[in-house]
Structure formats: structure tokens, C-alpha cells
Amino acid sequence: MNNRVRRDWAPPRWLRILLPAVLLIVWLAAASFGGPTFGKLSSVSSNDQAAFLPASAESTKVNTLQKQFTDSKAIPAIVVLVSESRIPNSDLASYAKLGAKLGDVDGVQKSQPPARTSVAGPILSKDGKAVEFIVPVTDTNNVKSVVANLRTAVTDAIPASITAYVTGPAGLTADLVNAFGGIDGILLLVAAGAVFLILLLVYRSVVLPFLVLFTSIFALTAAILLVYAFASWGWITLSGQSQGILSILVIGAATDYSLLLVARYRESLRHVESKWAAIGRAWRAALEPIVASGATVIIALLCLLFSDLNSNKSLGPIGTIGIAFAVLAALSLLPVLLVLFGRAAFWPFRPKYAAEESDDLEHGHVEAVRGLEGIHGLWRRVGGLIARRPRVTWIVSLLVLGACALGLLQLQANGVPQTDVVLTASNAVDGQKVAAKHFPSGSGSPVVIVTDRSKADATLAAVKTTTGISSATFYTGNNRPGTTSEPVVKDGRVLIDGVLSTEPDSDAAEKVVRVLRAQLPKTDPGVLVGGVTATALDTNTTAQSDLVKIIPIVLLVILLILMLLLRSILAPVLLIGSVAVSYAASLGVSAVVFNHVFRFPGADAAVPLFGFVFLVALGVDYNIFLMTRVREESMKLGTRPGILRGLGMTGSVITSAGIVLAATFAALAVIPILFLVQLAFIVAFGVLLDTVIVRSLLVPAVSYDIGRAIWWPSKLWKHGAPSPRAATDNEHTRTGRHAKPDHPKPV
Incomplete structure (x- = not known):
């Protein structure tokens, strides 16, 4: 008891007044400047597809050269x-x-x-x-x-x-x-409303949902202030989709981190009477998992800087800013709010100080399975299932995820026509279809070819004879009566406009661009083919190459973080494998739903990459919450009882966090953009799948089946728990249903 008293240091009165006041003033100042800035983000946002391509893309080069001919944007x-x-x-x-x-x-x-x-x-x-x-x-x-x-x-x-x-x-x-347009208001209202209702149902408290929501909103306003400044200075490129993702990401992440701190705070209030001592305990216990989780998401987002597609690359720093402020708000603003309200934050179900009755372990209360002492309800039953049949549990879970992953064979993530991007009624989309019935389909968006003046006539002839081109002409200025008929020449080059016979955003049009790029270099080795269709083609190609390049980088970086956090090699490999399987299952189910339920025309080529980054980074978050608590309990009880105890103590809070995050990402669906609707479903479904199956069954069951070797090669693997209680947790042999040496003993 003396050790506990020394650990629960109470700050002096002046610090208890000064520190909360300073932190509140800082956050109120950030909100007062960041709030009005939210409506200004659209002024520094661009949705021009060509602006997101790398400078090395052929269509980007054509776009740059084209400006020399027209002197107009x-x-x-x-x-x-x-x-x-x-x-x-x-x-x-x-x-x-x-x-x-x-x-x-x-x-x-x-x-x-x-x-x-x-x-x-x-x-x-x-x-x-x-x-x-x-x-x-x-x-x-x-x-x-x-x-x-x-x-x-x-x-x-x-x-x-x-x-x-x-x-x-x-x-x-x-x-x-x-x-x-709904990103500035509707999206935020829907996301915040969903979070508030879920928190109200989970905690059955009137005050706490407001405290958590205020923390999330303040984090978002501070992040927006910095993002707006960076975008206005030209340091980052902001688009409508990254603007929407920023709002959802900050609200979801800040709420998740807040829930972890709140759970630790409520737990501490039952063991100590002072609210300051309780918040100190909670803050120290939550610091490592929150910082580690935030760092994992930040580094995963920064891996997008390796992308060749500027729209992907720009989300890296934008998301990083959002997650950084989510972590800061959860560790600075929320503790102040919680300590100011004390136990009243949980009204009407205030946690009571009952230290002597609360610790079943210390007072020898008898439980059927070691590690489940004091655990009740659903998580006691889940823990009992894992203790009785760990191998059956993880094998069945893995089979379910594998069956879901089979839907990947139906995934059509090779881009969609621009006319299918907006899901609501569109005058432009309708007009595109009508124009195609009466005029050459590509008349408004020709293929633009840049060729050497000396080879211009031969190149023009080659373009005219290409299947899929209805007509081709030199660019002669305005191409109207009264202007010269001679082609405009700039730096020894001329422009050729090739009118497509099919819609410029169709697969057939992209095929024509591929043919031109393959055939025209025979006439002019330096020829370049660009235009609207080429831009879409280069965007899809770059997005698909980014997926192959970035996924291994993200997995490797997160693996290294987990190794440092858990002081183990085997456990991080298991966690990375679990979230990778969860991602494949989520994408498989999403493909089936997109094709056969929503009947979407396909998927944006960037959807799998964005889905991967968010699902893997956020899925690892929940495993970090779980396994840091499991490691903490394993050091006292032994690994197998520690797994059950860690699962029981974190089950409710992680499930609540998963539901909140799924709801916030689902709010993206209110914006009628195909990319955002698909991303909303993938992440929302994937988070729920990860929360219900991966984190609740697969990871605990595999870890329990492996036993103490899960911590290899750390000291915990070599020596086990230092506590005498762990002596019964002999884990040098594999656990079986009737393996008495390894099975948890009654207390």
C-alpha cells in the first residue's frame, strides 16, 4: 500500500489551478482561430485531376507544354x-x-x-x-x-x-x-452526431459524451488551422477528398484515444479517492499505448510520401497533422476536462471508491479460470471460450476471414469514368451522354499530341489513321475563321488535337491513348500524348503502382514499431499478419457488395491503397491497446492468465472505440462521391470486422495457444512473470484442452 501512496503524487494547489487554466486557454485559442478557418478550406482546395499527377507522367508533360501554346489555363x-x-x-x-x-x-x-x-x-x-x-x-x-x-x-x-x-x-x-459542398458542414454534423449517440449509449452518461466530443472537435479545429496555413503557403496540396478524410480521421482517432484514457480513469477512480491521483494513474497507463498508436498511424500516413500520385502524397502530411493533434488533445485537453468534473463526468453512474472490495485478485476470490477474476458478462464468456478451446477458436476465425477474402477475385479497382464519380443527379453527366448521341464523343476533350515540327505531317497522318480517332487537326490558335491556318510552333514543336470517336472517359478511349503511345514513337521518338483521357489513364496506372510499392513499406515500418513497443518479435509478426488478413477479408466483402448490392461501375484505383493504410494503421491501434494491457498483466500473472485479463479489461473500451470509428468513417457516405462512399464502407466494415473477430478472438486465441513464446525473445519469454502467481503458468509446452500443466489453475 505504501508503494501505491508514493506513486499517486498529488500536485500542489497552485499547479492544479495554473496547469488546467493554461491548457484550456491554449486550446480555446486554437479553436477560436481554427473554427472560422474550417469554412475557408475550400478556397485553398483543388479537385483538378491533372494537378495530382507526378511531373514525370507523360500527360503532365503535355499539360505543361500545352500552356506554352495557348497562354491560357x-x-x-x-x-x-x-x-x-x-x-x-x-x-x-x-x-x-x-x-x-x-x-x-x-x-x-x-x-x-x-x-x-x-x-x-x-x-x-x-x-x-x-x-x-x-x-x-x-x-x-x-x-x-x-x-x-x-x-x-x-x-x-x-x-x-x-x-x-x-x-x-x-x-x-x-x-x-x-x-x-457538404464537407464543410453536413459531414462534420453527421460524424459528430453519430459519435455523441454512441457514447451516450455506451457510457449512459450525460456529461462524458460532451467532454469527449469537445476534445475531438478542438483537435480538428487546431489541425485545420495548420492545414489551411500550409495549403495557402503552397506546402501541401489539399483536395476535397483529403479535406473530408481529415475531418473523419481526427474525430475518429481523437475519440478512440479519449475512450482509452476515460476507461483507465474510471478504473482508477475505483481504486483511489483523489481525482488528481486517478487522472495521474490513468494518464501514465494510457500514455504509452496512445502515443504508440498515434505514431503508428502517423508513420503509416507518412509512407504515402513514397507515392508518385500527388493526391496520395498530399494526404500523408495532412493526415499526420490531424493525428498529431488528436494525440495532443487526448493527452492534454481531455485530462483537464476529466479532472475538473471528477466523478461527476460519469453522472448518473459515478464510479465509487471501493479499493478494498475491487481487487478480487488480492483478496483471493475464487474464479473458475485464472485471469478472469472480476470479469463479468460477454468478455468473461469470450475469455472462457479462449481458455477452453484456443486452437479451435483461432482456426474458425481464420477460416471465416479467409472465406471473406475470396471476394477479392471480384475487385474491379482499375478506375471509373469521370461521369460515374458523382453519385447524385448531374447536369454535366446527363449532358455528356446526350452530346455523345449527336456529336463525336471526344470533341470537347481531345487527345493532345505534342510532336516535332519536322515530323508533324507524318505524325498527323498516323493519328488520323488510328482506330478510335474520328478526326485530327493541328492547333492553329483558336481554330476559327479569321485566324491563321498554319499550326502554332513553340520551341520547334506543334500540337495536334485528336477527336475521339468514343467518350473520353471510357475504357475504349484509354485503349486509343495506349495505342497512340505505342505507335507514334515510330514516327517521332520524342512524341508525347496527353489530354483528359491520358490524364485519367496515368492516374490509374500510377495509383496501381503505388499500391504495390507502399504496402510493403507500411507493413515493415509498423512491424518495427510494434517490436520496439512489445519488446518482442513473434507477437508483432502475429499482429501484422492478423491485420493483413483482416484487410483482405474487408476488401473481399466490399468487392462483393460494390458489384452485387450497390452495383457500382467499378472502384477508384486509389481505394485499395487508402483502405489499406487506414485499416492496417487503425487495426494495429486496437491490437496495441490490447497487447500493451496483456503485456502489463502478463508481467504480474503470467502470459495465459494475462491474455485473458487483458482481453477482459480492454474488451468494452476497444469495442466501443471500434464502433465509434466505424460510425465516423461511415459518415463519409453522406458525400455523394464514389471514392468516399467506397472508402467509407471498406473502413467502417473493416474496423468492425477487426474489432469483433480479429482483436476479440483471433489474436487472443493464437497468443493463448502459443503461450509464453509469444514474447520471444524478450525477458518475459525467458523468465515469465516475476510474481509468484505466475508460477502455475507453465508455458514451455503447448496448451491443450486437457493439458493440466499449462491450463490456468483456479485461484
């Missing part, structure tokens, strides 16, 4: 007007007036003499039932508002019998930005 908006009957040629004069009005819209490229307008059109379709305009949008920072104004201008100018669409790259980008 304009992206085309395609205005399509469709009539049920043929449009007479005499009406084209009135449509020409509409073209002039479109050119006057703010954000549209202004005309240069002798051209009267920068807008190309009206272009009458061959069937005479549609008219098309190509509108260059130069205000790329406000594409959403420019496209909205174009749609208003068209609607006000056409008769009711005509249906209008604004599509093309600008129209699709505008609808994509609209779909991301």
Missing part, C-alpha cells in the same frame, strides 16, 4: 442544346447571339481581334437536332460559379422546347465541387 465547358425536331439552318443566326452572350459571362476567356468571341459555335450536329458551343473557362478557381452562370444564361435565352446542358471538363468539375 482555360478548361472547356461544352454547352449542348437539344431539340426533339430538326433545327433549321436559319435558326443558327439566333444561336450565334447566344454564343456571344456566353462569351460575356464572367470567368470566360475574352475574345481577341479579329475574332468576335472566344466561344466556338454554334456547331450543328449531323442529325440536325443539337447545337454545341465550346466555351473556354479561364477562372479555374471559381469553376462552380462560372458554370452556374453559364447555365443561367443558357436557360434564360432558349425556348422551352429546347433542353440545355453545360458539360465537358468544366461542367463535370463544377458538379464535382458541388458534391463536395
